Amino acid sequence: MERLWFLESVAADGSRVAHPIGQMPFRIGRDPDNDLVLATRGLSRHHAMLTPDISGRLRLTDLNSTNGSFVNRTQLVGSCLLADNDILHFGTAEFRLRRHQSEQFRFQPDDSLRTVLMPSDMTLSELFVPNEAEFLDLLDGHGLTGAAQPIVHAHDRSIFAYELLGRANHPLLPEMPMRLFELAGALDREVDLSAAFRKYGICSIAPRLHGYPLFVNTHPKETFDQEFFRSLAVVRKQMPDLDLIVEIHETAITETSRLAELTTALHEIGVRFAFDDFGAGQARLSELGDSPPDFVKFDIGLVHGIHLANDRKQHLLADLVKMVLEVGSVPLAEGVEQEPEAELCRTMGFKLIQGFLTGRPIPADEL
Numbered sequence: 001m002e003r004l005w006f007l008e009s010v011a012a013d014g015s016r017v018a019h020p021i022g023q024m025p026f027r028i029g030r031d032p033d034n035d036l037v038l039a040t041r042g043l044s045r046h047h048a049m050l051t052p053d054i055s056g057r058l059r060l061t062d063l064n065s066t067n068g069s070f071v072n073r074t075q076l077v078g079s080c081l082l083a084d085n086d087i088l089h090f091g092t093a094e095f096r097l098r099r100h101q102s103e104q105f106r107f108q109p110d111d112s113l114r115t116v117l118m119p120s121d122m123t124l125s126e127l128f129v130p131n132e133a134e135f136l137d138l139l140d141g142h143g144l145t146g147a148a149q150p151i152v153h154a155h156d157r158s159i160f161a162y163e164l165l166g167r168a169n170h171p172l173l174p175e176m177p178m179r180l181f182e183l184a185g186a187l188d189r190e191v192d193l194s195a196a197f198r199k200y201g202i203c204s205i206a207p208r209l210h211g212y213p214l215f216v217n218t219h220p221k222e223t224f225d226q227e228f229f230r231s232l233a234v235v236r237k238q239m240p241d242l243d244l245i246v247e248i249h250e251t252a253i254t255e256t257s258r259l260a261e262l263t264t265a266l267h268e269i270g271v272r273f274a275f276d277d278f279g280a281g282q283a284r285l286s287e288l289g290d291s292p293p294d295f296v297k298f299d300i301g302l303v304h305g306i307h308l309a310n311d312r313k314q315h316l317l318a319d320l321v322k323m324v325l326e327v328g329s330v331p332l333a334e335g336v337e338q339e340p341e342a343e344l345c346r347t348m349g350f351k352l353i354q355g356f357l358t359g360r361p362i363p364a365d366e367l
Helices: 132-139 177-187 190-209 226-238 256-269 285-290 311-326 339-348
Strands: 005-010 016-020 026-029 048-052 058-062 069-071 079-081 087-090 093-099 144-153 159-168 214-217 244-249 272-278 295-298 330-333
Touching: 058 069, 132 177, 132 190, 144 190, 159 177, 159 190, 177 190, 190 214, 190 226, 226 244, 226 256, 256 272, 256 285, 295 311, 311 330, 311 339, 330 339
Parallel strands: 159 214, 214 244, 244 272, 272 295, 295 330
Antiparallel strands: 005 016, 005 093, 026 048, 048 058, 058 079, 069 087, 087 093, 144 159
């Protein structure tokens, strides 16, 4: 069956509404003789028109509208060819062009509103997320890649483990995870991105680092999700020799009882875990005493430039390291970039060090 074009909008309640594009030309405007009638401020009586192109794509033509038509938030001059997932604005009305069937069609035109000029300082809405289609492809494994950063013993700099890091090599997406998680947050898909990174690292990178413990990241939203635990159990079953250490961000733990619950669940699966970014917000001292993690990764904000810090901060950090050792956890200093930092960390009692000084992330294709 032929795949049909339609315009997708977002209703007031947040649901997606499909407007099928039927016969051509397909006209958009405020007057009732248009194919898509929009009672929207800023819309002209006959605003824009869609026509078929020999390439199979659609062409958008602005009909000399007062407030303009926009393609991916760039104002259209004359006409241009469109592609699937392009974001269109007719005045202030926002749509996304899609190409597959939809049974939804919900729209109630009202031609009682008159065209209103768009103020010069008006910003276009952002109901749809640019590069959403490429991001969804990334979640399916297209364009995923990663890296591995060594974690070394503080006393002799020998490699103890590697941390698996997610990356993207899609030309239309940012490479670094922070930017990707910003995009994921706009789509409420942070958990899916975290799981995709972890799956890639375990399947594609872990076999090249046989014999070393591997640290893998998680997102706070997935920490207590049952699917998260099930996926770890599957990994343990499929790769019983893999020494996996799951990093749990301290913001994921809001109650002491929850940390005890997490500790029990992970240890039953046979997975060790690290308390990540310790000290980034508040040092969760009580939780560490009740349910000590296997590792405590001290945040870069505590470690960076510690050799230049005043005595008070150095003593505070040394006391925290001592406390971690006393509860039976292994303290790890993150973000070590200078030799004096590393030496002071070793003197304070840190057992492990991670940072550019002792090893930068190694891209997957260079392992």
